[in-house]
Amino acid sequence: MTEADVQLEQRWAQANRWGPYVLLGFAVLFACVTAALTPGPAERWAVGGLVLLAFALQLLWGRYGRRREPSAAGVTYYVVRWALAFALTWLNPFFAFYAVTGYFDADEVIPGRLRQWLALVATSIPVAGAQAGGLPIHGATQWAVFAGLLVVNNVLWIVVGNLTHQEEERSRARAGTIAELERTNAALQQALAENAALHAQLLVQAREAGVADERRRLAAEIHDTLAQGLTGIIAQLQVVANTPDPAGAREHMGRAMDLARHSLGEARRSVHNLAPVALESDGLPEALRKTVAEWGERTGVRAGFTVTGTAEQLHEEVAATLLRIVQEALSNASRHAHATRVGVTLSFLGDEVILDIRDDGRGFDPLALPARTPVGGFGLDGMRARAERIVGSLTVESEPGHGTALSARVPLVRDER
Template identity: 75%
Template structure:
């Protein structure tokens, strides 16, 4: 409960506690001022005695409210007895002097908090309205039919007004209860949401750790593939050439094999430098992904003497560094595979921005292969395509491979478009 709600409840409690005292005094003052000094003493004694009983009744009810704060505002049999006795005192006092109808009006304030049952509450309000209407009609007892007619009209007016007020009060109370229930439900929902966010943050942190570990494993596999497919094969060729030199007496033949060994060594050195360069996407330090891919494709074409073309479709956007680095490395590995295995004469690379996705397609017109035989190729040492797939899946992407012997190969990587918010 808010501070404002607490203050409102405290003020209502004070009104219900001290309101009957105030209404009794408001009725007593004009009643005494307008009383007939020559009236019978018994009437005076009766009036003052009833006022005293009313004060004692209020003090007793006040004591109950103090001892039982919750019971004081909850309908009960004790509350109903208090309401009936107070109404009877107010009715007799109003019979003696109409100004005591102010005290009878206190029944309007707390019928819903003292009388159990909605039907009995309405009956209590009707009884209070009858007392007030009797005073408004000129005081009781009535001396003419006109007074009775006026009383009936005033009773209907007072009762109708009270019923309308009671109905509106019930609606407001219902809305208040619904608001309280809604606030409580929102608090529970917020608590559950916060717990879910905390769990999601912990899961996200765990996934990042796993992703880093998977990335390290992928890099190790890629480096193993690079070493196996380039350096190891190059060193094997160098050893084979040198063995021929050692076993041939022909100086001319030995010279040719030495030259071949030197060429293989230079090529292996270049492959080693390229592998080290690919450990970090240096090409993205100063350029966006389209520019970096364009340079990469151009350099690859010059190095391999293969016609290579690069195309961008859609509206280019600045990608998150992890997405850009992943796509660049996928392109580098796909081109490397094309250079080593495809024997292609033409290669096309297309970067497509498609709303919520980015697609990278690498196509060549090389000799192709049977994709169903890919697992056997992997066991034999071909790490490239598995590395590409692992890279794409690590950022929630996917890889599609299409190839047929003699009809080239097409590799398509599709990843979510995550923008760089920096």
């Protein structure tokens, strides 16, 4: 039940409690003003005695008998009050004001729908009698007027009662709907809280998995570049140490220096890729634009970057994942694809982000890759694992001699900071 319904019910309860006193007071006032309608002293004494009885009845009911549900005591109270109101209206028609109180609380004090209707019909009798000129009824004309008024009064309370009943039913239905909506909202809030907690847990797991993935990637980087470079340097220096020919020694020393420079470059690239420093000052689109441009300048390959849709600030884990995928794809393109053109597209599509990387290199057969090759073991598999850790996916389309197309599709999770 809403607060407005509670207030309305409280006001209606106050009206039922004090209404009979107010109506009885009005009836006494008008009876005093129209004392000529009660000519005999006996009738006036009877009016005074009945008024005192009516007042005493209201006091007793207000103190001892008021209940929220129909009862036998309520029926007794209603019948006695109706009898007093009928007798007073017989003596003076203005006491019909007091008789009107029977319309207000029949449903509260009398059990059963039929009994309530009979009580309301009984209430309409003194009211119609007063409207027809007062009781008792004299002559055919007054009887006809009384009968017509009796019908009109009963039709009116039937119509008003039905409308009131329908409004109460609508109020109860509305209260039930509101209560159901409140329960649904509470359940929804709980589900949202659980989803937020699950989302935070998934991000923590993704971060931890990302750390492990970085370790594996760095192991592959060291094995494929630094370890091989150092091995080559050692081999060249051993030749220098064992050769008596100065010209040959200088040649092998030059080769060792070239290998050292190359290994140093690879070490710097690995350190750069260890943490997404490009995201510290820029959003993902700008970081990808710089990454693609720098890669193109370093490798001499024509590279382009495009953004479609409305760019949004992504959660750091999502942005870092997409940046890593691009870095890995560009690394594979320079080391294995021998491409002359590379295109990177970042698309914001409502509730997801799509990253496409295309090159015109020599391509490959994805199904024919060995289990632990650099491309399949630390390239495509690593990129796919990154996407799947944030509930995304990676698809690969390639064919020998026709280039490669990678597409990473991940949820659009906004940065709420």
